[in-house]
Amino acid sequence: MKILNYGKQHLDQNDYNALKSKTFKEFLTTGPLVKKFENNLKKRIGAKYVASCSSGTAALHIAFKSIDIKENDVVIVPIINFISSVNILMEMKAKIYFADVDIITGQMTPKTLSECIKKNNLKKVKAFVTMYLGGSCQNNALFYKIKKKINCFMIEDACHALGGKYKINKKFFSVGSCEHADISTFSLHPVKSITTGEGGLITTNNKKVFEKALLFRSHGIVRKKNNHWEYDVISPGLNYRLSDLNCSLGISQLKKLNLFIKKRNKIAKIYFKLLKDIDAIQLPALFKGIYSSWHLFIIKINFSKIKKKKSDLFKFFLKKNIRVQQHYIPINEYSFYKNKIKGDFKNSKVYISQVVSLPIHYSCSKKDIINVCKNLKIFLYTK
Numbered sequence: 001m002k003i004l005n006y007g008k009q010h011l012d013q014n015d016y017n018a019l020k021s022k023t024f025k026e027f028l029t030t031g032p033l034v035k036k037f038e039n040n041l042k043k044r045i046g047a048k049y050v051a052s053c054s055s056g057t058a059a060l061h062i063a064f065k066s067i068d069i070k071e072n073d074v075v076i077v078p079i080i081n082f083i084s085s086v087n088i089l090m091e092m093k094a095k096i097y098f099a100d101v102d103i104i105t106g107q108m109t110p111k112t113l114s115e116c117i118k119k120n121n122l123k124k125v126k127a128f129v130t131m132y133l134g135g136s137c138q139n140n141a142l143f144y145k146i147k148k149k150i151n152c153f154m155i156e157d158a159c160h161a162l163g164g165k166y167k168i169n170k171k172f173f174s175v176g177s178c179e180h181a182d183i184s185t186f187s188l189h190p191v192k193s194i195t196t197g198e199g200g201l202i203t204t205n206n207k208k209v210f211e212k213a214l215l216f217r218s219h220g221i222v223r224k225k226n227n228h229w230e231y232d233v234i235s236p237g238l239n240y241r242l243s244d245l246n247c248s249l250g251i252s253q254l255k256k257l258n259l260f261i262k263k264r265n266k267i268a269k270i271y272f273k274l275l276k277d278i279d280a281i282q283l284p285a286l287f288k289g290i291y292s293s294w295h296l297f298i299i300k301i302n303f304s305k306i307k308k309k310k311s312d313l314f315k316f317f318l319k320k321n322i323r324v325q326q327h328y329i330p331i332n333e334y335s336f337y338k339n340k341i342k343g344d345f346k347n348s349k350v351y352i353s354q355v356v357s358l359p360i361h362y363s364c365s366k367k368d369i370i371n372v373c374k375n376l377k378i379f380l381y382t383k
């Protein structure tokens with residue numbers, strides 16, 4: 001039975017061919033396909049340095065290590081976020097502060113970031129992490145101004161936004177080009193813009209950061225160029241490498257990135273057309289100068305106003321073999337973090353009470369989207 005998920009990978013015959021054993025010849029890992037994948041990404045994204053790694057979570061860990069985040073360093077993150085960055089910062093014993101989000105987009109904004117700094121009287125901030133929820137990369141130039149003003153690092157958790165672009169002064173920049181961030185991180189998990197199975201990336205224009213990233217990605221080991229037997233460990237590191245197998249798939253998938261994002265944009269347009277006249281639904285906000293990767297199509301419904309339960313909507317869709325989702329439960333609502341986070345994040349509470357992520361990915365047909373909209377209307381209009 002086919003289940004329509006909110007997100008899914010799309011593999012074609014070229015991708016399956018890329019996974020054939022003869023592709024790898026000598027190397028299954030640390031081979032030439034890793035370099036090739038990274039070079040292709042460099043060209044596509046426009047950052048000076050790209051390092052692949054084993055997941056988006058690994059990418060964040062590498063990013064934090066490469067800017068030397070230490071115990072008690074202050075790092076600010078949005079309260080609505082995938083849990084990776086917070087879990088890692090917790091492990092690293094950083095002092096984590098949370099910024100509320102914009103009630104419309106669910107993203108931290110320059111305003112909520114500044115409020116967090118002011119409210120908590122933060123004199124020295126080591127870094128803040130932006131997250132482009134759903135794939136719409138907002139405010140990065142303004143965030144970058146703040147980063148310069150308070151002299152800290154800015155990391156973009158761009159896991160939702162590979163393939164996205166933003167325009168400043170009539171010029172388009174690719175998300176990840178790091179023109180307005182110190183480091184960008186990406187996930188290559190199957191629901192993301194392209195996939196390598198599991199996988200991640202960090203991009204930067206800072207050579208020092210990149211060198212530290214490479215060290216941490218691979219045990220802190222350095223090798224002499226021509227004498228392979230001469231190696232040394234110059235700092236602690238882990239094994240966060242991405243294998244040639246994964247990179248071979250990545251090389252093939254990357255060729256389809258534009259196609260995938262175009263299709264996601266097309267699906268978004270269909271949703272807009274089919275849902276625009278439904279009062280109970282608030283469609284995603286569109287912003288001038290932003291080309292979204294449409295990782296998620298998030299609609300909002302004021303469930304208390306229509307006297308229905310959000311959980312009933314999920315159950316209703318499941319019966320129709322459609323798995324919608326909610327992104328994300330605010331971090332201060334998770335059991336582990338509940339008592340560790342102080343403050344009231346008003347917007348995040350409203351946001352999570354309303355959001356539903358509808359299916360959007362390359363394999364969705366027009367018929368699928370029409371079916372999702374039809375069922376949504378049935379749910380809303382049935383007493």
Ligand SMILES: Cc1ncc(COP(=O)(O)O)c(C=O)c1O
Binds near residue numbers: 056081
């Ligand atoms: C915003 C964000 N950051 C980080 C991650 C972690 O990526 P991965 O699952 O590849 O570790 C995800 C994954 O869903 C994500 O959505």
